[in-house]
Amino acid sequence: MTVTESSLNELELLSNKSLVAEALQLFINTYIELSRRREVTKDFLRDLCSFSVEAQVWYILWESGGSQRFTDILLLVGCSRSKLSDVLRELLRVGLVRMVEKRYQAVSPAWLVCIREPNKQKP
Structure with a gap:
């Protein structure tokens, strides 16, 4: 060389x-x-979802990335059992929440999937 x-x-x-x-x-x-x-985006979404109990419940379920028991949601939301039951029933009806083995799980709209943390399970 x-x-x-x-x-x-x-x-x-x-x-x-x-x-x-x-x-x-x-x-x-x-x-x-x-x-x-x-x-x-997550901060904006959290602030936006704090305006109503329905949005707050959905956000808590979405942020968790998995399915949650009724009693766990109740502790986080801070509303009555009957109010939470009505809210979850309505979210189930409109398709924003689904039941997974007697637990509740948020259904993410397609535009939200891209902001989920990479290590979290997609609903």
Whole structure:
């Protein structure tokens, strides 16, 4: 191997390392921005859903990512048993909640699926 070939290989290696570093930095920046947007959207959704008991119940179920028992929901919502029962019945009727083995689970509209945390189960 000549000195020129050795120099070219080192330059290629350096340029490959810098390309990888640049790609990693772009990936990290993109991840940070997507995480920020996800949090902004979740905060907005939580605030929006706090206006009514129906929306609050749905949000609690959606945020949990799984199915919840009636008594667990009751503790979080802070309304009467009869009110929660009426709310869940209405959410079941309109298709925003479904029953999974005697537990309640939120049904997510398609536009919300993209903001769910990656490690959480999709309803």
